[in-house]
Amino acid sequence: MTAHESFLDSWPAEKYAALLDLIPAQYAWLRWLVSALVAIALILAVFGLLFAFTTVTERKLLGRFQNRPGPNRVRILGIRAFGFFQPFADAVKALTKEDIVPAAADKILHFLAPAGAVFFTLLGFAVIPYGRHLTPLDLDAGVLYFFAAGAASELVIFMAGWSGRNKYSLLSAMRALAQLISFELPLLLVVVPVVLAAGTLGTSAIVTAQGGWSLGGLIPHWNVLTPWGLAGFVIFVIAALAETNRCPFDLPEGESEIIAGHLTEYSGFKYALFFMGEYFGIIGLCGLGVTLFLGGWQAPCAFLQFIPSYLWFGLKLVAFILFFIWIRATLLRLRIDQLTRLAWKLLVPLGLVNLGVAAFWMLTASWDGPVLLAVRWLAGLALILIPYVLLGRSLGAGLGPRDYRYAQ
Amino acid sequence: MTPDTLTPGTLTPGTFPPGTFPPDATTVRAVHDDFHGDLLEVSMGPHHPSTHGVFRMNVVLDGEIIVKLQPVFGYLHRNHEKLAENISYLASIPYTDRLDYLASLTNNWAYVIAVEKLASLTVPERGEYVRVIVGELARLINHCCLVGFLLNDLGTSFTPLLYSLRERERMLDLVEELTGSRMMCNxxxxxxxxxxxxxxxxxxxxxxxxxxxxxxxxxxxxLLTGNEILLARTQGAGILKPDLAINAGITGPMLRASGVDYDIRKVERYSIYDRFDFRVPLGDHGDTYDRYMMRMLEMHESLKILRQALRDIPAGPATDPKAKSRGLRPKPGEAYGRIEAPKGELGFYLISDGSPQPYRYRIRPPSFINLTILEDMCLGQTVADAVITLGSVDIVLGEVDR
Structure with missing residues (x-):
């Protein structure tokens, strides 16, 4: 425990350890089992609720963005709560709806896909450090594990797309595979410098490595506040949007083109499970983004440490999710070839360049003083911005606003 | 419906290995084509989020690329023309509301122009001004809708559409106050x-x-016109060459987006359009972006016309008191009345045999004719492009199917 640790961080951790100590030491396996089950139960409860309220927040916010109130009718016991009980009504609806399995469907895959959608996205939650003492499973290769689990969710979309025997589903499965494979690469590439900087793949060690402040506790040492971290964070966000099938990369579900994509043949609770899996995917990736770039549970300023670490993590996570919603309300959808081009011709090269920038940053770590720091920053930014401008120009070649002539 | 009736030529028993035709209903059916190999045939519509009603296109896909597209319409056929031949001239006016139900005022206008030609009726000055005002208002309403729905087809999860509909609603409030109805104005x-x-x-x-x-x-x-994703999606998508557009009889903003200067308000100068100062925007590429921009620019021009009309509108009667509406029996003869409707040339062709009903009543619907060329615009493009190309054609199925 450090001197600045919040009481709300240390106290529950101590009490929890004391409770576990009640189990006699010779039953170490039981201790392990209880602690694992408690972690699983907590994750399911907290993120289940976060999922529920994310859906309603998304709908409310989209409503506000679109000049309408959003859902506000559901009331429980006469309390309306601005419609925030909506997810419970949705859950009841999803559970009571008929589960339709098309006659031509591959029934086993059709059943397994929604289960897998939730299962594989939940796996990633095990390695995210939610707070100072709150890493459920502090693996040495935590980041690697997270991406391995995430890769399986691509399989799930393909299973769903294939099993329904629906042409739109099949198109969606094709799109999803192309999209997810394309964006997996930049996502991984921008994580590499973080691992390089921290010297470990363990998630809680990566957060610890971002601890500390400069300028009398005002500027945190988060990865995002370096040139490579900033560029990496931007690429990470773009790739994360694509990995979670969010607008402007929501092609697998492009409603106006292929109905509901791989979800076309799903109804009732299976559909709800996909929904849940999707949001768990968003929350998981946002959580990882917070961990890798935004200092995880670290407070932004030294004097703000009295706020418990898990609240900081929660705040950053919620801000991240709200940003995703904002993007959804704003942007248009790309086309599949433009999307893969964006990944391979812009994000992957930039990710590689970013590796070099990160190496430069770490090699010059000994440069002291404001002048040298400014030189470091400018050089780092130039190294990443010049390729960005050049690549971006080639990507958008021939496009632009036009002038129009008028008939006489 | 057997598969071979869907895409004549590509799907015949001969193209399948022995014993596999008709294909097993439990598999996703592929169309075999000697050049492309196995293709996927998808029937988009009549129930589809972006076919703008009950339009259907049978597309044959090579991956995401369209190799064949067949528009299928008629699901909303209501026997409009035959109905009109069995009722009086006056009673047809409310039916014309239901053609292009986003712009019923211009439908009315085209029809009454045809009847006025047939029966040699005149319209007082103020009446013409009012017609121009509501006609241009209908154009604004229509283009607002089009831009909103097109952007929705582009995947904006409703945001621009709802802002377009907000403006449309405010104009519809005015229309309702004047005519008694939001959309079916009569x-x-x-x-x-x-x-x-x-x-x-x-x-x-x-x-x-x-x-x-x-x-x-x-x-x-x-917020939208310069958006990079919008530019990337729409520029170069669904190109319509001017010669093809002319040959196919395309009219309206779609024709002008291809660079052909043809606006009936300028060509025929019907009503009092010769009194207004407005310009006709023309595109150079004929792609979806040009078609989108035509609508945006035309709204600016319509605003100009409206300002002038509202400034100059004279006093006096809005209707010729001598004109006879009820029991109208035009002398035997024929007339074709046409206007520049928001979607293109809307024409009514009437033949009178001297009876209270038209002997022949024929509509030239712009969105139907503009739609016939969809395949030429979509071949070689992706499904996503086909959807926005269709969106930029601007169809209303009430008018297409009649």
């Missing part, structure tokens, strides 16, 4: 209009057109 009469707008109504329309509507257009331009 407003024009032979020799004028049904009700004369009050000075108060005209003043409020003027306030709206001076204030909030230009603000909306500026907002739309600032």
């Amino acid at each position: 407003y024009m009469r032979f020799g004028g209009v049904r009700v004369d707008p009050s000075p108060d109504w005209l003043a409020r329309l003027k306030t709206y057109l001076e204030g909030d509507f230009p603000k909306f257009l500026a907002e739309q331009d600032a």
Whole structure:
């Protein structure tokens, strides 16, 4: 425990350890089992609720963005709560709806896909450090594990797309595979410098490595506040949007083109499970983004440490999710070839360049003083911005606003 | 329906290995083509989120690329023309509302122009001004809708559409106040209009057109027209060459987006359009972006016309008191009345045999004719492009199917 640790961080951790100590030491396996089950139960409860309220927040916010109130009718016991009980009504609806399995469907895959959608996205939650003492499973290769689990969710979309025997589903499965494979690469590439900087793949060690402040506790040492971290964070966000099938990369579900994509043949609770899996995917990736770039549970300023670490993590996570919603309300959808081009011709090269920038940053770590720091920053930014401008120009070649002539 | 009736030529028993035709209903059916190998045939519509009603296109896909597209329409056929041949001239006016139900005022207008030609009726000055005002208002409403729905097809999860619909709703409030109905206006009469707008109504329309509507257009331009994803998606998508457009009889903003200068308001100068100062925007590429921009620019021009009309509108009767509506029996003869409707040339061709009903009643629907060329615009493009190309054609199935 450090001197600045919040009481709300240390106290529950101590009490929890004391409770576990009640189990006699010779039953170490039981201790392990209880602690694992408690972690699983907590994750399911907290993120289940976060999922529920994310859906309603998304709908409310989209409503506000679109000049309408959003859902506000559901009331429980006469309390309306601005419609925030909506997810419970949705859950009841999803559970009571008929589960339709098309006659031509591959029934086993059709059943397994929604289960897998939730299962594989939940796996990633095990390695995210939610707070100072709150890493459920502090693996040495935590980041690697997270991406391995995430890769399986691509399989799930393909299973769903294939099993329904629906042409739109099949198109969606094709799109999803192309999209997810394309964006997996930049996502991984921008994580590499973080691992390089921290010297470990363990998630809680990566957060610890971002601890500390400069300028009398005002500027945190988060990865995002370096040139490579900033560029990496931007690429990470773009790739994360694509990995979670969010607008402007929501092609697998492009409603106006292929109905509901791989979800076309799903109804009732299976559909709800996909929904849940999707949001768990968003929350998981946002959580990882917070961990890798935004200092995880670290407070932004030294004097703000009295706020418990898990609240900081929660705040950053919620801000991240709200940003995703904002993007959804704003942007248009790309086309599949433009999307893969964006990944391979812009994000992957930039990710590689970013590796070099990160190496430069770490090699010059000994440069002291404001002048040298400014030189470091400018050089780092130039190294990443010049390729960005050049690549971006080639990507958008021939496009632009036009002038129009008028008939006489 | 057997598969071979869907895409003649590509799907015949001969193209399948022995014993595999008809294909097993439990598999996703592929169309075999000697050049492309196995292709996927998808029937998009009549129930599809972006076929704008009950339109259907049978597309044959090579991956995401369209190798064949067959528009199928008629699901909303309501026997409109035959109905009109069995009722009086006057009773057809409300039916014309249901053609292009986003712009019923211009439908009325085209029809009454045809009847006025047939029966040699005249319209008083104020009547013409009122017609121009509501006609241009209908154009604004229509283009607002089009831009919103097109952007929705582009995947904007409703945001721009709802702002477009907000403006449309405000214009519809004015329309409702004048005509009694938001969409089914039934407003024009032979020799004028049904009700004369009050000075108060005209003043409020003027306030709206001076204030909030230009603000909306500026907002739309600032936030969307230069958006990089919009540019990437629409520029080069669904190109229509001018010669093909002329040969196919395309009219309206779609034709002008291909660079052909043809606006019936300028060509025929019907009503009093020769009195207004407005320009006709022309595109150079004929792609979806040009078609989108045509609508945006035309809204600016319509605003100009409306401002001039509201400034110059004279006093006097809005309807010719001598014009006979009820029991109209035009002398035997024929007439073709046409206007520049928001979607293109809307024409009514009438033959009278001297009886109270038209002997022949034929509509030239712009969105139907503009739609026939869809395959040429979509071949070689992706499904996503086909959807936005269809969106930029601007169809209303009430008019396509009649």
